[in-house]
Amino acid sequence: MSFAKSMWGASATAENNWAYDYLPKLDVTYDVLRAFDLMAQGKMTGYFCQGFNPLMTFPDRGKLTKGLSNLKFLVTMDPLETETSRFWENHGEYNDVKSADIKTEVFQLPTSCFAEDEGSLVNSGRWLQWHYPGQEPIYESKHDTWIMAQIHLRLKKLYEAEGGAFPDPITKLNWPYADPGEPSPMELAKEMNGSALGDVFDPKDATKVIVAKGKQLDGFAQLRDDGSTTSFCWIYAGCWTESGNNMARRDNTDPEDAGLAPKWAWAWPANRRILYNRASADPAGKPWDDTRKLVYWTGEKWGGIDVPDYGAAFKPEQNVGPFIMNPEGVARFFSRKMMRDGPFPAHYEPFESPVANAVAPKIRGNPAARIFKADFAALGSSDKYPYVATSYRLTEHFHQWTKHNRVNAALQPEFFVEISEELAKEKGITKGGWVRVWSNRGSIKAKAVVTKRIKPMMVDGKPTHIVGIPQHWGFMGAAKKGHNPNSLTPFVGDANIETPEYKAFLVNIEAVASGPIA
């Protein structure tokens, strides 16, 4: 309810079921593989690409180019000149497309980079740490918030003028910002936290107002399902309260040297630093280890240096398990319902493998994984592609970003593949020489790094060679133009969250006289 009030304000009422029908519902998951498959089929015709460079990262680059070429429009929002923004531009062997045949209209919208933005970054410890811009955005680049607000306002105007099948979710979107053209980070953060739309009363005493109308909420416990509160994201309730921006707190006091620093920034939920911290005390509520006590039973309540992840009124003798989000109250070693190939995943070979599945030799890959028909047909087999390839990153680069930086580009300037001395000898490949590597989906050229670090493996009694392919190059930026492993990788995801299978696929390799001609 609080989320609906945040989205549609006064338009979310009990009468219209709190605007539940305004929310789009997914028929299937729209992961990147499905999105690009729909593009390749011509069924997805517009794409917003914000801070992403799919052309160089998602699998089977040939299919990606086909998909992007089928779009009516592509919008890219990025601080860098991404290859995706330039997918239509011919760069010789590095991007050999016929520009005249591509009808996609591309809108390249330069954005500020994170160091030019104000806002919070959330780390894996769930801390929301506020940061301030180091400088103003350069040239014509704009904050993402400005771009999205401008697109929204223009769309809203069009819907207001022309109507449409169901314009309400857009025309009635709550837009309470001082400058509608650019919501400020402060406004968005306060909205994320949430506030009282009317007086909020104590559930135990209906006459006692705990949050007055218009005030920021202190935490998610104050949220109400009667439309009297608003909060864009309940887990963030508490990040910006009446006492100010808790994410900007910089008191690094660390009681008992526990590594919690509870007054540094703010952690969701409720500034709780360690989840299920009740498990740090024994059933009687006494810390298991006196040198590492997080929460404990004082005799009257739960105290300690962390916010208890437990019912405040639960007495130890009630024997409520510490893992309160699980009905059984204890930790789980496996997930019975939430994994497609659970409870215990079995090992299946990758879809492209030199050996058959040990448990089910007639089945290719993981039977619980999704693979589209055309992509299954594009798989190669080890008779034509005898070598196992894998992709990885290098310490000198971060994804596709740092190749735009002269320093990083100098430290690892040119695309290469790595092979063992044994494979190099077998195929007549010299250290630093050019090679061609190809799979059933594409072909690339690279310099060869011949190394003792890679050794042939014995797989199913057969020596199996490996080709290592790092993934940091492209045809834009300061580094030398180069290819990437995604020209070769198969268009298949893992069984549970559709993460593309970049780590194992089949290729062939040969020495060639010279490199690509750009």
Add this chain to the structure above:
Amino acid sequence: MANQSLNLLRRSASTDVPAVAGGAQIEVAKLIDVSKCIGCKACQAACLEWNDLREEVGVNTGVYDNPHDLTPHSWTLMRFAEWDNPDTGNMEWLIRKDGCMHCSDPGCLKACPAPGAIVQYTNGIVDFIHENCIGCGYCLKGCPFNIPRISKVDHKAYKCSLCSDRVAVGQGPACAKACPTTAIMFGTKDAMKAQAEKRIVDLKSRGYANAGLYDPAGVGGTHVMYVLHHNDKPEIYAGLPHEPKISPLVAAWKGTGKVLALGALAFAAIGAFVHHTVVGANRVSEHDEENAAELIEATRAKTSGGDGPEARV
């Protein structure tokens, strides 16, 4: 300009080193623990950034080393060596951060003929003062570690300064600050030796019987030291010299050579004086004058012709 807060101990080609005000400073050192290095090159990036240097974007030659050697821009370089350990049968990836060792007895400074182009501070840092450098390259001949590089742009010699500008204000070098595994540490030489000792004990307990500190006595010890797992074989770390010494040529050039050269110089001066008094000054003969006039005429005729030289090409 040498940083004013650093006291000079030595100055190239000079006898007028000012007396140290306030006594000697404590010797500093950078400790590079090769056994903790992951080869990420963050030190190289930090060096380029702090010193505002920009390396060329090169090519891959089949190895991870980039650039392929120290350059006037790259004052430090990760050198990657893949070594098969015959005792264990394991391949060891030995990654050594190459750069100036800041010798206590600096061969570069000894070899340098330009007054004040190379200095050594009392804290041990050996620094190049580029405004005094004449680009002769003798420092490179004097260096037992093959470190300085001459710029093709300004013809001056460049190498690691041990971030003397940062050290002067109580900071460690940029590379040490950037190192994610604390494989690069910085402090007093004594503290770094003590730190190394702890690491060596640890490495020995892990089976590296020859682990040790590389602080070669042949150059009086260094202010950049390595912890090596195989200190008995420094050469396996991309050719780290076994027992580095200043080239005998430098000793000859600054020692007996200097005396002999001074003698030769005196002999030449005396000879010239004798020649002048006996034979007299050189005169231009009439024949020479005629030849010169002809040459000038010929050149004029060539360039004032109907077709310019460009048109004939």
